[in-house]
Amino acid sequence: MKKIVINGGHPLKGEVAVSGAKNSVVALIPAIILAEDVVILDGVPAISDVDSLIDIMELMGAKVEREGETLAIDPRGVQDVPMPYGKINSLRASYYFYGSLLARFGQAVVGLPGGCDLGPRPIDLHLKAFEAMGAKVSYQGESMRLATDGNPLKGTHIYMDTVSVGATINTMIAASRAQGRTVIENAAREPEIIDVATLLNNMGAHIRGAGTDIITIEGVERLHGTRHQVIPDRIEAGTYIAMAAAIGEGVKVSNVLYEHLESFISKLEEMGVRMTVEEDSIFVEKQDQLKSVSIKTSPYPGFATDLQQPITPLLLRTQGRGNIRDTIYEKRVNHVAELARMGAKISVLSGQIVYEAPNSLSGAPVKATDLRAGAALVIAGLMAEGRTEITNVEFILRGYSNIIEKLTELGADIQLIED
CATH class of the missing domain: 3.65.10.10 (Enolpyruvate transferase domain)
Structure with missing residues (x-):
């Protein structure tokens, strides 16, 4: 205590x-799952949310090295395994694993997110976007399963019913590896969204419009390693x-x-x-x-x-x-x-x-x-x-x-x- x-x-x-920005890094780390080589983040804050994310990445099979504010993650060994409820429930941003795992493996089994109790913060916008791209949602106890049943995610047109930072980022992550073009309308405009888009683009994604209310993503087959400075x-x-x-x-x-x-x-x-x-x-x-x-x-x-x-x-x-x-x-x-x-x-x-x-x-x-x-x-x-x-x-x-x-x-x- x-x-x-x-x-x-x-x-x-x-x-x-x-x-470095907490609200960026908690999305940047899950997004690295999509890379096919080492990604290095500079300016990573010494906060417990980062500690939890590192633990989760290592449990999935990633190799993580941390020195001061620099974090090097090799995601090539990441496996499609269910994410433990206890670890996932410790932080709200665990929902970013939905988008990255879904885009890489075609499915994700992740414990429902936790974090601060600020009243209702539903993830229905995230699920609506994933379903529009071809995923199906089911529940298994305290976990949620998203799956495309062997089919790749498909680019589509998505309108966010309300402005949501989390849903905008999650959709952007998933769409980076989807087939075809995804357009997000009524997207959130926060600087952290631009930061995540910058990392993904540096990894080889094609994202335009981050920081505006319309974001366009042309899906690519593979993303590579890079180095990125957290805002x-x-x-x-x-x-x-x-x-x-x-x-x-x-x-x-x-x-x-x-x-x-x-x-x-x-x-x-x-x-x-x-x-x-x-x-x-x-x-x-x-x-x-x-x-x-x-x-x-x-x-x-x-x-x-x-x-x-x-x-x-x-x-x-x-x-x-x-x-x-x-x-x-x-x-x-x-x-x-x-x-x-x-x-x-x-x-x-x-x-x-x-x-x-x-x-x-x-x-x-x-x-x-x-x-x-x-x-x-x-x-x-x-x-x-x-x-x-x-x-x-x-x-x-x-x-x-x-x-x-x-x-x-x-x-x-x-x-x-x-x-």
Whole structure:
């Protein structure tokens, strides 16, 4: 049982480097199954989701070598074996194995996905796309079987009923080895989709339009090895920027792509946060009085749902009232009760978060209920007076690479303790 202990009130100062994108790498690793030679990824974050994916790849027969942030995967020995429920259930992104195994072997038997509990996140769009390409779906206990009954996947025209990052990527992966042309309409536009398309194209795929709402994939017979640099994690970057604005005395956040954060940066500027945006970094000054704002999440390029929880503690030090409405995951409010336990004037009313600021936070025992809620509690703990103990830290370690070391370097009094 691990917990994070924070003695708050220590201002942050210095530089922190953003790691590679979690939401990219959890799709990039399963996509490598389609290659017929070694694929090397640079900029791989040190997070538990990556550890789980490596374990799964090795169980399937892949050879994996890891040195620092570089990951070399030889998928030639991968076998068509059922994926164990326990490993698969530990992370949401396990569904990317559906697309890669289906495209390589014509079938996939994979445990149903897990991850953070953010309310209903159905995979019906994934299944609809696979079925349109010729796969049949059946269930075997806690696993799902997708199979083409010996026939190759067929390219087709797919319209996504709702914008879905996971379904867009999964369809793109499967279609890379399908026969003929696949067109995805109403595709998600997130940077992570472009990152996966770039890897697949570097492996020999023919994908056009990634980053727009229409993606076209011409299927190919084989994909080869390559080397690929994972893009910076825009959610980690936003988390550290919000943290720096909340309790920083001059923090430089490096390895940042500003164009991936425009909606987030725009909202900070509306609050009055003083920043200097450079080519690959953002310097956040010490802040004075900030103005309260209201936030509405929406698909990219709108305000990211993954950043509404990390920005919440910063809102608590503004002046005035505001609200947060998450249109992606309406039940993404579990951090609210924990922040209230620390003295925040915050609640959930009619499906949206409402807050009144400024607040004086006090250290308290709190629980991370999901990945980004955990990040919010870390920021709140750094802001609070006294000692904060955060349990369920496994959620936080799923998505923030070396977070304890990075915050310690900035001057935080923070420890990861094993009970």
